[in-house]
Amino acid sequence: MYHLGAARTIAQLGGIYRSNAESKLQDSCDCDFKPNIRDLEWDLYKNLYGQHLAQDIVSEEVTRFLQNKNPERPLVLSFHGSSGTGKTMVSSMLGNHLYGSAMSSPYVHQFVPTLHFPLPGRVKKYREELKSWVQGNLTECARSVFLFDEMEKLPPGLIDVLEPFLGPSHVVFRTNYRKAIYVFISTTGEEVINKMAVENRQAGQDREEIKLADLQKAIAETVYNSNTSGFFHSSIIQQKLITSFVPFLPLSRHHVERCVRSQLCQRGSCARSDVVEAVGGDMIYTPSSGKYFSSTGCKAVPAKINLFL
Ligand SMILES: Nc1ncnc2c1ncn2[C@@H]1O[C@H](COP(=O)(O)OP(=O)(O)OP(=O)(O)O)[C@@H](O)[C@H]1O
Numbered sequence: 001m002y003h004l005g006a007a008r009t010i011a012q013l014g015g016i017y018r019s020n021a022e023s024k025l026q027d028s029c030d031c032d033f034k035p036n037i038r039d040l041e042w043d044l045y046k047n048l049y050g051q052h053l054a055q056d057i058v059s060e061e062v063t064r065f066l067q068n069k070n071p072e073r074p075l076v077l078s079f080h081g082s083s084g085t086g087k088t089m090v091s092s093m094l095g096n097h098l099y100g101s102a103m104s105s106p107y108v109h110q111f112v113p114t115l116h117f118p119l120p121g122r123v124k125k126y127r128e129e130l131k132s133w134v135q136g137n138l139t140e141c142a143r144s145v146f147l148f149d150e151m152e153k154l155p156p157g158l159i160d161v162l163e164p165f166l167g168p169s170h171v172v173f174r175t176n177y178r179k180a181i182y183v184f185i186s187t188t189g190e191e192v193i194n195k196m197a198v199e200n201r202q203a204g205q206d207r208e209e210i211k212l213a214d215l216q217k218a219i220a221e222t223v224y225n226s227n228t229s230g231f232f233h234s235s236i237i238q239q240k241l242i243t244s245f246v247p248f249l250p251l252s253r254h255h256v257e258r259c260v261r262s263q264l265c266q267r268g269s270c271a272r273s274d275v276v277e278a279v280g281g282d283m284i285y286t287p288s289s290g291k292y293f294s295s296t297g298c299k300a301v302p303a304k305i306n307l308f309l
């Protein structure tokens with residue numbers, strides 16, 4: 001049995017190893033892959049608040065990627081933004097609408113650095129383990145999804161081991177590794193994203209006027225230059241192997257209140273506008289001049305609802 005990090009075995013992480021004969025069978029029927037793009041788009045537009053850039057990019061890139069029966073390279077998305085803005089939520093939506101058994105599919109692989117790669121001194125060992133683990137899971141199912149959350153806690157130098165899997169390189173593995181989807185998630189870049197959002201507000205513009213092009217470049221630079229991004233001086237960034245950097249904007253009080261109302265409705269208390277108002281008023285908003293955006297996005301909403309309900 002292979003091990004990924006000290007903490008859990010590969011099987012526990014969701015990857016399955018079978019005999020070669022069975023692997024071939026899996027490749028030919030695309031495993032549990034049952035993408036439903038319309039449902040994904042609906043979920044993004046209905047349940048993700050205040051994130052027009054993420055909605056557009058994720059819908060467009062996933063659609064484009066899946067329409068191509070023979071992609072030249074995998075889909076590689078990198079999500080950035082402050083805490084509680086919906087990054088992990090969107091990564092779950094992807095799993096939910098791409099596989100028959102949703103996020104519990106054995107072909108959706110989630111990595112948590114603090115759990116799987118806890119010791120910075122063991123990078124060499126982790127590199128070997130990560131590479132053989134990704135390769136093993138791709139052999140099992142070409143349509144695998146790999147989610148790397150909390151990238152800022154990933155030891156520098158580790159992620160580059162995935163470089164051959166992410167590009168259109170000539171290195172050929174036993175499977176079509178170009179059909180996989182990778183999602184990296186971190187808060188790195190939140191300063192540039194939030195700065196742009198504040199300037200947009202101060203200029204009295206619509207949130208939708210925040211354009212992607214300026215942000216993409218700024219995020220790529222920040223990620224490359226920050227030694228806590230997981231991509232510090234990474235050849236993955238240098239070689240432009242990230243299909244798209246996806247900015248998550250800070251959420252305003254209006255968005256927080258939508259989160260509160262939606263969660264209240266799920267609990268059967270749709271009518272409690274007093275709780276919506278109370279939770280909205282109880283968040284901390286930044287910057288101190290203007291108080292435009294919730295410092296924890298929608299993250300603290302369930303705890304605060306318990307307080308006021
Ligand atoms: N933009 C949003 N629209 C609707 N709900 C949201 C949004 N952002 C966050 N939420 C709610 O808040 C919860 C926490 O968000 P999520 O875990 O996706 O944050 P995150 O961006 O991954 O933060 P962190 O960087 O701390 O991990 C979600 O499960 C969801 O209920």
Ligand SMILES: [Mg+2]
Nearest residue numbers: 087088089149
């Ligand atoms: Mg998260």
